[in-house]
C-alpha cells in the first residue's frame with residue numbers, strides 16, 4: 001500500500017446537540033469522503049447500546065459470516081427497518097438521520113442496519129471495497145448513499161479498525177471481484193489509488209462515529225487481539241434514489257425521525273418485530289448456476305461482471321427477471 005499511513009487520532013468534530021453540518025463540514029465530507037464525530041453517542045447512550053446488543057438473543061440467532069479469504073470469517077447481523085428499540089432510535093435520531101440528510105442533500109431512509117462483530121482472536125477481515133460497488137447492482141442508480149459507523153467497543157489498529165483511502169470516493173465506482181465470500185475492489189486500482197489517497201486507520205473510542213460516502217474505499221483487518229471490536233452501522237439511501245430492482249434491502253420506506261433525547265429515553269431491550277432481519281444464506285445455497293447468464297439480477301449483464309448473487313448469495317429465484 002502507499003507510503004503515507006495516517007490515523008484519525010486527534011481529528012474530527014466533538015459531537016454535541018449543537019453540532020450542525022456547516023459548509024465546512026460538508027466540504028470536508030465531499031473532499032475526504034468521511035467525517036468523524038467524537039462522542040456521537042455519549043457514555044450512557046453507548047453503554048445502553050452495548051448492553052442491548054450483548055443481551056440480544058436475536059443477534060445470536062441471525063448473524064451470518066463471510067469468509068474473508070484469509071482464513072477467518074467476518075461476522076455480522078443485518079436487518080432492514082428501524083423500530084422503537086435503541087438501535088432504531090439511533091438510526092432515526094436527528095444526529096444520525098438528520099446529519100445524513102444534510103450530507104446527502106435530501107430526505108433519507110434506512111437502507112439497512114447491522115452489527116459487525118469482530119470477536120477477540122478470531123474476528124474476520126473485510127477486503128478493500130466500496131459499499132456502492134455492491135449496492136449499485138441492487139438497482140440504486142445514484143451513489144447518494146452513506147453509512148454511520150458507530151464504535152460499540154474501542155476500535156484501533158490492534159483489533160481491526162476501519163481503514164479508508166482518504167478521498168477515494170472521488171474516483172467513482174470501481175470494478176469488484178469475488179474474494180472468499182466478499183466483493184473486493186479491483187486490486188490494481190486500489191493500489192494505484194493508495195498512492196494519492198492516504199491509507200488512514202480510523203481509530204475510534206466507544207460512542208465515536210465515522211460517517212462515510214458509499215464510494216469510499218475501505219477495509220479492515222482480522223482481530224488478532226484479546227479485545228472485541230463490535231460496531232453498529234446504519235446505512236442510508238436518499239429517498240429519491242429508490243432502488244429500481246427489488247432485492248433483500250428495502251425500497252423507500254419513510255423514516256420517522258426522532259429527537260436525540262429518545263435514544264436515552266427508550267427501553268434498552270432490543271426488539272425483533274418489524275426489523276426484517278436479513279440472514280444471508282450460505283454461498284452453497286445460491287442458485288446462481290440456474291441463472292442463464294450466470295451474472296446479475298437482470299440476467300443481461302456481461303459474463304464475468306460481479307454478480308450480486310455471488311456476492312450476497314441471494315438466490316436468483318427471489319429476484320424478478322428483466
Ligand SMILES: O=C(O)CCC(=O)C(=O)O
Nearest residue numbers: 116126161162219220231
Ligand atoms: O466494520 C468493518 O470492519 C467493516 C464493515 C464493512 O466494510 C461493511 O460492512 O461493508
